[in-house]
Amino acid sequence: MELPKKYNHIKRDQAIYKKWMDQNLFHSEPDEREPYTIVIPPPNVTGVLHMGHMLNNTIQDVLVRRARLLGKNACWVPGTDHASIATEAKVVKRLEAQGIKKSNLSREDFMKHAWDWTEEYGGTILTQLKRLGASCDWDRTRFTLEEDLSNGVIEVFVDLFNKGMIYKGVRMVNWDPKAQTALSDEEVIHKEVNSKLYYLNYQIEGEEEFLTIATTRPETILGDTAICVNPKDERYLHLKGKRAIVPLIGRSIPIIQDEYVDLEFGTGCLKVTPAHDINDYELGLKHNLPSIDILNDDGTLSEKAELYVGLDRFEVRKQIAKELEAKGILAKVEDMKNKVGFSERTDAVIEPKLSLQWFLNMKEMAKPALEHVMDGTIKFYPENTKNTYKHWMNNIKDWCISRQLWWGQQIPAYYYGDGANDFVIATTLEKAVELAREKTGKAELKATDLRQDEDVLDTWFSSWLWPISVFDGFKNPDNEDFKYYYPTNDLVTAPDIMFFWVARMIMAGYEYKGLPPFKNVYYTGMVRDEKRRKMSKQLGNSPDPIGLIEKYGADGVRVGMLLSAPAGNDLLFDEGLCDQGRNFSNKIWNAFRLVKGWEVNEKAEVSVVAEQANEWFTAIFQKNLAEINANYDKFRISDVLMSSYRLTWDEFCSWYLEMVKPDYQKPLAKKTYFQVIAHFENILRVLNPFMPFITEEIWQLLSERESTDSLMVNTWPVEERAADVVQEFESYKKLISEIRTIRKDKNISFKDQLELKVIADQSASTRYDAVVIKLTNLKNIEYVNTKVENSLSFVLGANEYFIPFAEEVDVAAEKNKLKEEINYQEGFLNAVEKKLSNSRFVDNAPEQVVANEKKKQADAQAKIEVLKKQLASL
């Protein structure tokens, strides 16, 4: 069989994936094995795969695949999120492109368009994940708006309402004028912006005097209902009880006093606009002020503003500033920086708005959710993310859950009248009718007499139930799946949705199941470009994931992503990482080609070197395996990969294979061959979670197998005790390195066989001499008693080595080398002896530390002696 020089991922990856699918290897059903479960953070239906998904899902796949190899019943549940506001925005945009306005559509028609969109694009991202190699149980794919999940959401809403935790009320909320909906606090992003502070003169009613207020939003003066000063402010004591006139519209408003006002800021006078600022709203309540809402839902000024009606708020700001200036009301303008809230989705500037919305009080739910993270029932990686979590949970506010959108879960409130409380909450319309009849005593009420609340629920009100609802934990709480898979094991997600999602899932988990939704949360970092910038469409710095997969192979990209992505750290992505991943694939492939190319003969003699190589590699493999397992337990995935990488590249390829490699045109002993295959298979097992494709391919080709015998459902290597030879072998690596250096320094070709002569220390081992001979191309190693004339020499430990040299040896240079070495050793010895002569060190330090220093002292002394001897003999 002629093997290609490179692994052809284009040709093979998708075929391998198909085989896994055909064999149904990703599918899981409850059985007697230990379950291992991950639920995917459901990507938005509208989404296409970006680098963040790549990182996140690669990590999940690594964890799932390893669990599978460990013999657990691994189940990774995929799915998508309906993403209410994000999807609706896209659908609206598409309709606009077709010349259709949302406002001209009925709710029903709009929903049809939205479902069309979902069917069209909803599967895209999941298909893309398959290219990455994601081993999700696709039979279990769920969607947050599908019937069963949707029913769960309704049930929870009804339940929380009945418990008094959900309520409807008028509150100051974050209003997104672009999407024209209320938002939760978490959906508002505060950014520092450059703005202007306008100083405006308000006339005191009935007097010539003016007072000056400072505001960043001059357009809101049209909604002013008071001026407020601090009662301690001596500048304004005389204004108590007086009134001021709002410029331009001439409205008379009271001048009130409140400690809230900061004497230092601006002029110490605050204009109060209760409808458009949360603090002003509070002041308004306290002082019983009227509230004038001057804004329409789309951010234009309303009739109540009296002026500039119908114009956008920012346009008004420009114009009103000019008008105020022209009329001499504007005293001055200062530049300043302040924080402004922006909508996470639409980037529109948020307006605080008094509005009737649905809220969820989470104070009680937060208690167990906080407690079980703090006590480690649920572990966070990295651990310090717990602090952020704790702070938020301790200051939790009511969650505004209603959205003025259509695409989403419609609120199950049914109105039978126009009064604020003329509604019932029910899981179905039929039940609503019953309840309405009971409540009103009107037996004649029909379904058509009821009107369902128009609002939908925040997307996260669906997603917070995800780990429960994907296993039908609401529909059928006692079902086998739910009992078996819940609580899930690990959640892999980005820290920016800790509050949106993670915290709320934990709350829902305890509220509804009395159990955590997962045991570990792994927070990935953000994927940035090599200049640390966020990846964004505008910057065009986000590579196309599918393009990368096609260029480097899924294995290469996976390795590239994980090579430098410790938990919580941002990943500075550049394509060089994929190069490295692809090179690694190539290295493994070629190791395979090498092994496959060997002629194997039953009668060939097993070499000493091959036996020693086998013993040593077994030991070094075990050492690495222990490290790898430990790092998995700590979720140090990139460290796992790095250990595996070095184990494969350095230990397996550069050392082990070089050792067992048969001599030119000689066959390899069958026994040795089987050892090589066994070690290679262990390497493949360890690499498989990271590089599922190429390892599977080699697994199939390395030895004759049934095609159904897939590596992905094979076993993880077992940790066992191995001969303790690693340390000893390391010193031989040093010797080999030394000889190679001499070859290089003296320009001696590898083809020229060298002789090595040694004056050995009594205790020196000769165990791996054959290895040295093979790897450095020596004639032999000869043990001698006296120095060898005209040779290149060096000292290792307490041994003197000589390599006879055909040319004249530069004695002066050799002497210098020795002197330098002696100097270094003496300096070292000095430091050690200084330590040992310090009684406080000897008395205080642990015995072992002192003993070690003594050993270092003895070793250094011995070495110096040998070096001096050699110097003298030159």
Place this chain on the structure above:
RNA sequence: GGGCGAUUAGCUCAGUUGGUUCAGAGCACCUCGUUUACACCGAGGGGGUCGGGAGUUCGAAUCUCUCAUCGCCCACCA
């Protein structure tokens, strides 16, 4: 304004309770190289006073304080 965290080789990062192999890894860089897999390779090599300063200690990258710079989260100062 409050809180959390970081600062170690050109880059990205390890460094567990202070003391063995404590100054490390990968990449990048330099030199040489067609040695029976791989130039997507091999062999060899250079490179850091562990952000600055002070302190505790026999001993500090590691503990304390302080300064500087940079992140992240939270917060209603117009």
